[in-house]
Amino acid sequence: MAGIQFRPCGDFRTSYRADTTIFDDRFSRNFVIGLVIVLALIPIPTVFDLGFDVIDRYWTNLLINIGFLSIAALGLNILVGFTGQISIGHAVFFGFGAFSTVFIHENTGLPVFFTIPLAGLLTAAVGLIFGVPAARLKGLYLAIATLAAQFILENFFARADWFSGGTHGARAPRVELFGFEFRDAQAYWWLVLGYVVVMYLLATNLMRSRDGRALIAVRDHYLSAEIMGVNLTKYRILSFGIASFYAGIGGALFAHYNRFVQVETFNIFFSIQFLAMVIIGGLGSVMGTIMGVTFIVLLPEVTEGLAGTLRGTELAESLNLEVGLNFMKEMAIGLAIILFLIFEPDGLAHRWRQIKAYWKLYPFSY
């Protein structure tokens, strides 16, 4: 897709149409469609009480987390990976979406199902305003300007009782549609999965459009883009709006899943985590975003699991690790990210492409 990539030999296109397909080849397409179908089938036994669960609540929770974070992270990837801008305040837009869906629901009485997209639009509007400095600033200067958004909105959440419930936070109701309440976490997974599919298709199609190409042109060489007639100001600010829209949708889904939102969640650490997700996944890769999010969500679970196996064993006791284990767990997360960036600077998406290329020519790979 978008971005500079070298194609393996034998992989050539004979028409523009073939060059802009969503998936590189038929296998990729079938694989993704199959995966979505499998993921969509998971909740059926639980929701319809067939007496068994495909996955338990723990894995459902992780899936849902990966889902709404993927949507928000994709927004950041459009901003950072595709348009070449920077934002270190993505978490507050995520938070703005979370608070505004509750706010809209409470003040208009609209069913929650419809307040989620509205929250996205409201967040996009706020994002456009905070994106204005991008018209004039680049690089580190822009980063600091977006840092301002982080602090301004965080303070706003803490103070605006009428909007966010102040520091005490806000209760988010369950999603209900025509009498069907998304009561079970697994039913909620359907909603999240639906949004993931729609938002990812939207983003992929955006990148195949005139506007998408303009965004990439702004990233690759803004001077050339301007000479070619791309309105830099417009597209830079627009990409902030799009990124915020995605963050808002993700945040709204988070709110109705967690059913409680509070300013404390949307701190700068969370913003940095979003950046880590898109960098690890692969800047400028739609599918890489999901991989990056999965990596960041599962990493603490994996280290916790490893720490859990060590805890209480003779090895841990003989090395007196009981206290240190928790610190080692946190350090391991940092270490894994550092190692990852050293050995896989292009992200998981790049690795995934290499794996595909390897198998495509198997056993005659070069």
Added chain:
Amino acid sequence: MNALKLTTATAVAALAVGSAQAQDVFVGHLADLTGATASIGVAYADGIADAFAWYNANGGIDGTEIAFETIDYAYQAPRAVSIYQDWVSDDVVAIQGWGTADTEALIQFVAEDEIPYFSASYSGALTDPTGDAERSPEAAPYNFFYGPSYSDACRALAQWSWEDWEASGGEGTPIWVHMGADHPYPESPRQACSEYATELGFEVADQIQYSMGPADFTAQCLTLNEVGADYAYLANIAGANIAMLNSCANLGVETQFVSNVWGYDENVMRAAGAAADGVVVAVRTQSIFTDDNEAIARVQEIAGGDDYQVLSYLAGVCSAAYMVEAMRGAYEADDEVTGPGIKAYIEAQSDWVPEGLDGLCYPSTWTAEDHRGLMTVSIYQGHVDGATEGQEVADLVADGVMSLEQVGEITLERRPEWLGY
């Protein structure tokens, strides 16, 4: 390809580890051992873990061992929710929790799953089990905590301050100021406490902001001097308070500091040294480790020795002890330990103390309409007489350099309008 192998290997390991425990009586313990509140979280978590280990070694629940798991969530609320879901998959019957944000995030989950949740957050918002109280944000039927709510502890400190003012023959209207960060935890008691201070006769000055992390607080101390505050309530946790006390000591501020339950303990006294001298703190337990009574002897047994234990450790022991006692009670009544059984047992008792801890844990009462377990607050004053650098808390206490002196015990009236607020 190595990175891929590594990723796959760890993923497989995670799958294998995923759900390990599915015993009959499983209790989860959410602790902050490495995060932002670890400075106070470690001692409290030790108290809880040691107490559960002791109860297991002494009969468990009618011979059944309690499967007990401590997980460090590093004070990240989303992690707490994920760990919680994991535990629910493993049929957890009760949970010992920690901070304000994660406890409040889980209120509705634990209510639906009927899992008693003993938090170390004492937010007033957790005390209304029905949701009918005028000022409570919502029902929290499965939330419990041992100790006075943040609001009540602050009210008790305001009352102590008022009595102190009268006893010292002060003239005019004393000034009370609330100091804290713009954060759910220090904000929690602010309004409730300020209202009570006004009711007592204080002039309540504007709130003074200081961050949750330690920094230079000279500006805040200057403000204290400017407004001429007589009593200042420190609403943040230990780390920030150490910095605050140091900054104000450098400027010679004469305000009497009163601290919330998590804001001042032996570790703060050691770190702040002479600057921490004279600070007054709300204490949750009836006695402290240097007292000589049977309950403290039991604590020494639980801790596995007579090494000094700080205030939060004792509160952790009480929290765990109430839970185990309720589990035993629930087992006697129904022959099994369930969340609703534990809740029913707790709400049927009044003024009760876990066996063997009389004199440590204050007699508490939780009812089906009111989860303010404790309305009595012990008030202590810290004394630091000498240098504390480079020495252990235990030695400093043994040498008499540091000491905690009880200066009062306030029992607040159980006003209905204070419920859930």
